[in-house]
Amino acid sequence: MIFQIIGFALIYLQIGRITDNQAVRLVAIIYILTIAINNFLKSSGCYPYHKIRKIYFLFILMIVIALVRSSAPVSTVINVIYEVSLFVSCSFFILTSYVYLIFKRKMDTRSLLTYTLLYPLAIFAGLNMLTWILGIKVSNYLVVEDTSTAVMLSAVGINMKRVIFPLAGGGLNTYGDLLGALLLIAIVISFYKVRFINICIILLTLASIILVDNRSFLLNALMSSIGIYFLNKTIFFKYTKNLPVLLVLSPFILLIYLPIIYASLSSSLLRSDETTDTLLRVIIWTKATFEFSDFKLMHLIGYGEYGHYGSGVSKQWAYLFKAWTQPNFIGPHNTLFSIIFDYGYIGVLLYIILIRKSILDVLAIRKIQGDKILPIFVIAFWSYYLISGSTETLNGFYSPGMMYLFLSMVFVSDFLRYRSQREAVKLA
Secondary structure: OHHHHHHHHHHHHOHHHHOOOHHHHHHHHHHHHHHHHHHHHHHOOOOOHHHOOHHHHHHHHHHHHHHHOOOOOOOOHHHHHHHHHHHHHHHHHHHHHHHHHHHHOOOOHHHHHHHHHHHHHHHHHHHHHHHHHOOOOOOOOOOOOOOOEOHHHHOOOOOOEOOOOOOOOOOOHHHHHHHHHHHHHHHHHHHHOOOHHHHHHHHHHHHHHHHHOOHHHHHHHHHHHHHHHHHOOOHHHHHHHHOOHHHHHHHHHHHHHHHHHHHHOOHHHOOOOHHHHHHHHHHHHHHHHHHHHOOOOHHHHOOOOOHHHHOOHHHHOHHHHOOOOOHHHOOOOOHHHHHHHHHHHHHHHHHHHHHHHHHHHHHHHHHHHOOOHHHHHHHHHHHHHHHHOOOOOOOHHHOHHHHHHHHHHHHHHHHHHHHHHHHHHHHO
16 A cells, blocks of 8 residues: 555655656656556456546546647657656556555545545655755745745744745645645544544644645635535535536636725735735736637637647736746636636536536435545535635646646546445345
């Protein structure tokens, strides 16, 4: 099991952003691919791989095509080959790991979530905290050169800037979204069994979020985990299958209400740059809306990775980010708009179908077996993903960790649903 945990941890570690050493990158891919092939060989007789939903292959193909068509700042042939190889290897690893653990090892739900999600993400967060405490600089990749004051710490009299952790790939929000997901995972698992290690992980995650000062991800994780937990006790839980509609509606709702919300907040609750950030988002979303209101055939399939730059639209808001090193490449800060830029309306449709199928799968498991932890866990994650994605870009490789969490949720929902249905048939 330790090899599986290391494999998942490597995926979230984002080796490509930590080092430019091709040998290290290659070793990581070989390790992940070796474990994946071993999983496949051991589980091939336990699960009919030919029955895997074809939409998964269509989704992976869409991502690969987007990577090949990438307009990324550094888009050489070598980089494209590496990104495609890494994505395909990681996707194969995630798929075969869940097949192996669910059908060969017959792992129960709580253990499955703990070993493939909780512990790997906790290892990632722990390594980040340790390297930061020791003052070890690992990555030269920086999304921002400087950071503003951390509001949560300043509220208790500690004046320091937001922390960019050494292994976080240079980003504040790209690490913050994973920390929020880790907090949600630890909370939901603790609803059913409180363990000392889970409490330690929650404390580690909270400390990391406070240092990064990502209050939105903290709030989204708490709202989603606690909210879905209590919603599970009501008759309205079955309507969570309609959650994917948030992907489409959220940017337009926020265009109306976000300025009002921020205007009503006390200045003590905001960083000096947050009111400006809100205005920037409104400007960016308005320009993106104008772009898509004038239909073009390319909007069906998108422009590939960094489609906002490939389409030329991000140049319209580049002037807002003069202090950044590459202002032309700043994304739309919204998952819906980013998906359309990269994968087109077809991509949006695929995302909605996969999220909805995942929710329907866990609702079916709840009906067949009475399992409560998986439905709450998966639906809480989708709630977190969709709410956080309304103001951040969580698709593609702007946030690689969230891409692989996306695939994990889709696969684990499907395979556990298949196992529960097969077991129900045997008992009938």
